[in-house]
Amino acid sequence: MRATLVEVEGEEAGTALYAMDWLRERVRWHLDPANCAGRVLVSLDAGGAITGHAIVREEKGDAGRAFGLFSTVFVDPPLRRAGIASRLLDAGEAWFRERRLAEAATWTSSTNAKLVALLVGRGYGITAHHVHEVTGTVMVRLARPLA
Numbered sequence: 001m002r003a004t005l006v007e008v009e010g011e012e013a014g015t016a017l018y019a020m021d022w023l024r025e026r027v028r029w030h031l032d033p034a035n036c037a038g039r040v041l042v043s044l045d046a047g048g049a050i051t052g053h054a055i056v057r058e059e060k061g062d063a064g065r066a067f068g069l070f071s072t073v074f075v076d077p078p079l080r081r082a083g084i085a086s087r088l089l090d091a092g093e094a095w096f097r098e099r100r101l102a103e104a105a106t107w108t109s110s111t112n113a114k115l116v117a118l119l120v121g122r123g124y125g126i127t128a129h130h131v132h133e134v135t136g137t138v139m140v141r142l143a144r145p146l147a
């Protein structure tokens with residue numbers, strides 16, 4: 001999560017946004033059913049080392065309608081363009097479908113060309129914008145219906 005923030009927001013802003021203890025607690029928060037319905041998905045190499053992750057959870061939209069949220073997705077930089085994120089997204093979308101969620105969505109910086117290209121290629125479209133209250137970054141919501 002820290003590496004994603006640094007990559008998307010730059011070293012200074014990405015480091016300052018959240019303390020490491022808060023980030024660790026945020027991962028654990030997703031694993032406690034008392035907090036949310038969520039999963040931490042990881043991809044492993046042949047030796048069992050983590051090569052990427054996605055954090056997913058069930059969220060409620062403005063009208064109270066439940067949808068599946070990709071809270072974050074990250075792939076170890078030397079291992080990119082090998083389909084790891086695509087498989088993590090496949091697994092997250094399958095989990096959303098199991099929960100009968102009608103939509104998959106995520107928020108990212110409008111400048112995150114890699115993630116936008118990945119998601120648009122999978123049928124996601126931009127459904128909303130907002131300006132991040134701390135960084136001033138223009139954020140976009142990308143979403144797609146789940147059959």
Ligand SMILES: CC(C)(COP(=O)(O)OP(=O)(O)OC[C@H]1O[C@@H](n2cnc3c(N)ncnc32)[C@H](O)[C@@H]1OP(=O)(O)O)[C@@H](O)C(=O)NCCC(=O)NCCS
Pocket residue numbers: 004007008071072073074075076079080081082083084085086087106107108109112113114115117118119121
């Ligand atoms: C975005 C990210 C998760 C993609 O991971 P990945 O494992 O390299 O993605 P995949 O190999 O599954 O890519 C599938 C497709 O997405 C698109 N894509 C992925 N990376 C791209 C890039 N750098 N430039 C353009 N298109 C890209 C391509 O269409 C690609 O297919 P192709 O390789 O056959 O052309 C990875 O770059 C990353 O971890 N970025 C930093 C973290 C981040 O920004 N996370 C989201 C924060 S909300």
